[in-house]
Amino acid sequence: MVENPTLTAPAIELRGIDKRFGAVQANRAISFSVARGSVHGLIGENGAGKSTLMNIVYGFHRADTGEILVRGQRVDIHSPQEAIAAGIGMVHQHFMLVENFTVLENVILGVERGALLAGSLAHARGELEKLARDYGLDVPLDALISELPVGVQQRVEILKALYRGAEILILDEPTAVLTPQEAEALFAMLRRLRDEGKAVILVTHKLREIMAITDRVTVMRQGAVVGEVATRDTSPRELAEKMVGRAVLLRVDKTLAQPGAPLLTVRELEVRDRLNVARVKGVSFELRAGEIVGIAGVSGNGQSELLEALAGIHDPTRGSIILGGHDLVREHLGPRERRALGLAHVPEDRLRMGVVTSFSSEDNAILGYHDRPIYQRGSLLNRAAIHAECEKKMIAHDVRPALPLLRISAFSGGNQQKLVLAREIDCEPSVLLIGQPTRGVDIGAIEFIHRKLVALRDAGKALLIVSVELDEILGLADRILVMNNGEIVGEVARADATEEKLGLMMAGVKEESA
Amino acid sequence: MSARAKLPRWAELTLLPFINLLAALVLSGVVVKILGESPWAAGKLLLAGSLGTQEGIGYTLYYATNFMFTGLAVAVAYHAGLFNIGCEGQAYVGGLGSGLVALWLGDRAPFLVVLPVAVLAGAAFGAGWAFIPAWLQARRGSHIVITTIMFNFIAAALMTYLLVNVLIRPGQQSPETREFGAGAFMPLASDLLAKIGITFSASPLNFAFLLALAASALVWVLVWRTRWGYAVRVAGQNQLAAVYAGISPSRVIVQSMLLSGALAGGLGLNELLGSQHRILVDFPGGAGFVGIAVALMGRNHPVGIFFAAVLFGALTQGGSQLSFDMPKINRDMVVVIQGLVILFCGALENVFRGPLAAVFARFAIKPEAAA
Numbered sequence: 080m081v082e083n084p085t086l087t088a089p090a091i092e093l094r095g096i097d098k099r100f101g102a103v104q105a106n107r108a109i110s111f112s113v114a115r116g117s118v119h120g121l122i123g124e125n126g127a128g129k130s131t132l133m134n135i136v137y138g139f140h141r142a143d144t145g146e147i148l149v150r151g152q153r154v155d156i157h158s159p160q161e162a163i164a165a166g167i168g169m170v171h172q173h174f175m176l177v178e179n180f181t182v183l184e185n186v187i188l189g190v191e192r193g194a195l196l197a198g199s200l201a202h203a204r205g206e207l208e209k210l211a212r213d214y215g216l217d218v219p220l221d222a223l224i225s226e227l228p229v230g231v232q233q234r235v236e237i238l239k240a241l242y243r244g245a246e247i248l249i250l251d252e253p254t255a256v257l258t259p260q261e262a263e264a265l266f267a268m269l270r271r272l273r274d275e276g277k278a279v280i281l282v283t284h285k286l287r288e289i290m291a292i293t294d295r296v297t298v299m300r301q302g303a304v305v306g307e308v309a310t311r312d313t314s315p316r317e318l319a320e321k322m323v324g325r326a327v328l329l330r331v332d333k334t335l336a337q338p339g340a341p342l343l344t345v346r347e348l349e350v351r352d353r354l355n356v357a358r359v360k361g362v363s364f365e366l367r368a369g370e371i372v373g374i375a376g377v378s379g380n381g382q383s384e385l386l387e388a389l390a391g392i393h394d395p396t397r398g399s400i401i402l403g404g405h406d407l408v409r410e411h412l413g414p415r416e417r418r419a420l421g422l423a424h425v426p427e428d429r430l431r432m433g434v435v436t437s438f439s440s441e442d443n444a445i446l447g448y449h450d451r452p453i454y455q456r457g458s459l460l461n462r463a464a465i466h467a468e469c470e471k472k473m474i475a476h477d478v479r480p481a482l483p484l485l486r487i488s489a490f491s492g493g494n495q496q497k498l499v500l501a502r503e504i505d506c507e508p509s510v511l512l513i514g515q516p517t518r519g520v521d522i523g524a525i526e527f528i529h530r531k532l533v534a535l536r537d538a539g540k541a542l543l544i545v546s547v548e549l550d551e552i553l554g555l556a557d558r559i560l561v562m563n564n565g566e567i568v569g570e571v572a573r574a575d576a577t578e579e580k581l582g583l584m585m586a587g588v589k590e591e592s593a
Numbered sequence: 594m595s596a597r598a599k600l601p602r603w604a605e606l607t608l609l610p611f612i613n614l615l616a617a618l619v620l621s622g623v624v625v626k627i628l629g630e631s632p633w634a635a636g637k638l639l640l641a642g643s644l645g646t647q648e649g650i651g652y653t654l655y656y657a658t659n660f661m662f663t664g665l666a667v668a669v670a671y672h673a674g675l676f677n678i679g680c681e682g683q684a685y686v687g688g689l690g691s692g693l694v695a696l697w698l699g700d701r702a703p704f705l706v707v708l709p710v711a712v713l714a715g716a717a718f719g720a721g722w723a724f725i726p727a728w729l730q731a732r733r734g735s736h737i738v739i740t741t742i743m744f745n746f747i748a749a750a751l752m753t754y755l756l757v758n759v760l761i762r763p764g765q766q767s768p769e770t771r772e773f774g775a776g777a778f779m780p781l782a783s784d785l786l787a788k789i790g791i792t793f794s795a796s797p798l799n800f801a802f803l804l805a806l807a808a809s810a811l812v813w814v815l816v817w818r819t820r821w822g823y824a825v826r827v828a829g830q831n832q833l834a835a836v837y838a839g840i841s842p843s844r845v846i847v848q849s850m851l852l853s854g855a856l857a858g859g860l861g862l863n864e865l866l867g868s869q870h871r872i873l874v875d876f877p878g879g880a881g882f883v884g885i886a887v888a889l890m891g892r893n894h895p896v897g898i899f900f901a902a903v904l905f906g907a908l909t910q911g912g913s914q915l916s917f918d919m920p921k922i923n924r925d926m927v928v929v930i931q932g933l934v935i936l937f938c939g940a941l942e943n944v945f946r947g948p949l950a951a952v953f954a955r956f957a958i959k960p961e962a963a964a
Contacts, residue, residue: 390837391839392836392837413839414836414837414838414839415838415839416839418839424837426837431831431833431834432831432833432834432836432837433834433837434834435826435827435830435831435834436830436831437830438826438827438830442823445823446827446834446837446838447837447838447839449820449823449824449838450820455820458819459814459818459819460818460819460820460823462818
């Protein structure tokens with residue numbers, strides 16, 4: 080019997096993919112293949128070339144050399160349309176959905192049949208109901224996207240891909256916006272897709288997910304594949320070492336916290352957004368000297384607004400924030416005055432708020448502190464001092480390369496974050512607010528930043544950490560507050576915290592009833 | 594996906610503008626050819642008219658003085674993230690301030706007394722005219738591009754009214770004031786140079802040119818060497834980062850627009866005190882708009898603005914010489930050439946960026962590939 084090569088060939092195979100952007104070799108001789116009916120993990124640090132590779136597969140970029148085979152057939156993919164035609168579907172980290180369209184309308188967007196919508200909608204409804212039955216992908220077809228929880232929106236993205244006939248499904252960091260329970264539901268769905276013979280590529284930097292769901296895993300470092308193994312034959316430690324290229328510490332080493340006097344007291348704080356919707360609803364807590372308090376929660380539940388209200392970026396509508404005997408709200412103290420009172424802030428979104436991307440590092444290293452006397456010479460800025468101070472910070476915080484005149488955008492996320500952190504702790508603040516301490520930061524820098532934060536705690540500072548990475552909260556915090564829908568739904572001491580418990584609270588189940 | 598192709602800094606600052614300028618001139622040559630004149634002869638006339646004689650150079654720098662003031666005005670607003678289209682109106686009203694001082698003090702005070710008062714009045718009037726759009730942007734979010742355009746029209750109407758009904762010299766038809774007293778005359782370059790023993794042909798080039806150079810130095814120091822300039826640049830690049838750093842974006846908007854309007858007001862010193870010696874209708878003559886092109890081409894840096902202003906000054910002077918000598922090429926044709934320069938250096942500046950960057954990338958990679 081002659082075997083049909085399209086049945087036995089891998090669902091997708093990459094051979095010798097090379098891609099160069101200017102002087103940067105983003106992908107180097109990458110070959111790997113994904114079998115039908117398997118979940119394949121693609122893991123690597125930021126900048127390892129995962130996204131470039133997936134963008135080549137999905138037709139956003141073209142490889143300089145190398146070829147792509149789908150079911151044994153060579154394909155030329157110049158655009159996402161051609162990728163879709165080849166049976167490749169992609170679920171992006173940021174959903175590509177029209178908020179004020181229904182699920183059904185979103186699914187047919189771009190693949191309408193004919194000029195009139197009615198026929199397409201009816202056809203799609205039938206198809207989707209079948210897909211939903213086959214894969215357990217339950218979604219309300221007539222609901223508006225904006226009314227759906229994030230987990231369901233993600234399901235719509237997957238449905239979109241399947242409706243377009245995807246046999247190969249690429250998911251880019253799919254769990255970043257999900258609670259642990261939602262992530263579990265996603266994994267169940269992916270297993271079902273796998274059992275139906277689809278090939279799933281999971282791009283992630285979370286080792287735990289790789290271990291939980293994948294069959295095989297490919298590790299990338301500096302644009303090249305540094306290893307491919309069956310998941311059951313490896314361990315998180317081995318994968319982490321492959322990613323970084325050296326032994327790493329996955330846990331944060333720290334002693335028990337010795338909390339002292341409260342440094343920052345928040346009472347009944349309420350923050351409304353521009354549409355006058357309450358995003359933080361009467362939150363109260365205090366931060367003590369020598370402790371790290373973590374705020375856990377699915378992103379978008381008021382953590383960002385809380386952090387920005389504390390930092391003085393948004394004015395709360397009611398409540399008080401007491402720091403060093405001052406009520407920051409009543410006295411209308413802005414970010415500048417708050418810094419003077421010893422409140423420093425590492426913002427959640429570094430590139431949007433924490434740095435000016437077109438500036439040099441040294442100009443970024445004085446952002447918010449440009450009024451300090453050491454940076455002045457008469458009525459002019461003291462460029463020499465600014466340069467020297469920045470160089471000092473770069474060396475002390477292992478920012479590489481230590482070139483103050485280099486544009487901040489030329490640095491990796493980890494080095495940018497180290498510089499921002501260095502800037503914020505330079506004036507010895509008593510309270511440090513940190514949003515997403517290690518977002519977009521590579522493992523090596525994560526270690527460094529975590530050790531630094533623990534050292535600050537041990538030096539008697541009060542730290543408030545907002546992070547969507549539960550592992551990070553569990554690793555760093557001494558006390559964990561969980562936010563859901565603008566409220567603190569519970570407080571857990573680190574010793575009593577488990578992922579399941581936090582996950583339930585993040586989903587809105589109050590502590591008492593949990 | 595990638596925003597702008599990267600070029601080495603020197604190429605960004607010299608090679609690219611040069612190529613853009615060349616392209617504009619080649620296309621202008623084609624237009625001249627179509628009109629039935631020799632592009633080569635036209636080019637020679639243009640060059641000779643603007644830079645070939647002392648008088649030509651004088652006129653070129655005289656026009657360049659206007660463009661430096663308005664170019665700096667556009668640049669300062671640009672660094673705050675604002676597109677100030679209203680320099681024409683600000684220069685117009687600013688000139689009124691200097692002109693009124695000249696009318697008032699010109700007869701009774703020496704130049705050294707008139708000068709500082711006229712400078713301050715011009716700056717204050719120009720800044721005042723910029724304040725309203727700035728305040729509307731900062732407080733009400735009214736887009737500054739729209740409001741400054743509208744304020745150009747209001748300025749034109751206001752000035753026409755004032756010149757026709759209020760300031761007009763009694764007993765004459767044309768809407769202009771009487772001549773200033775001699776104390777309000779900017780010293781001419783030819784006179785100043787004669788004092789140090791250099792003979793220079795007569796031209797309207799005057800002391801205001803040095804004021805424009807001083808303004809350039811001041812802008813450079815303010816924007817790149819002071820806390821204030823730092824705050825302006827942060828707010829101009831990233832408003833959220835400004836708020837985060839405790840910089841008030843609305844304060845930056847108002848302050849930078851005040852400076853912008855004050856700089857535009859400098860035009861009156863050159864045009865009125867330096868050359869016309871009276872206030873007349875439409876004395877800015879479009880220099881406020883040319884300032885946008887000058888700032889764009891000069892990359893919003895005082896040094897770049899100087900060269901761009903001289904280029905546009907040369908085009909203005911050489912162009913009028915050209916239309917004088919070649920009847921087929923009238924003044925409107927000269928405006929077409931200026932328009933082409935603006936088109937290539939401003940709107941189309943990225944046309945040659947990509948190919949040029951590719952050439953540089955090829956050369957940059959070669960050593961590494963060979964290794």
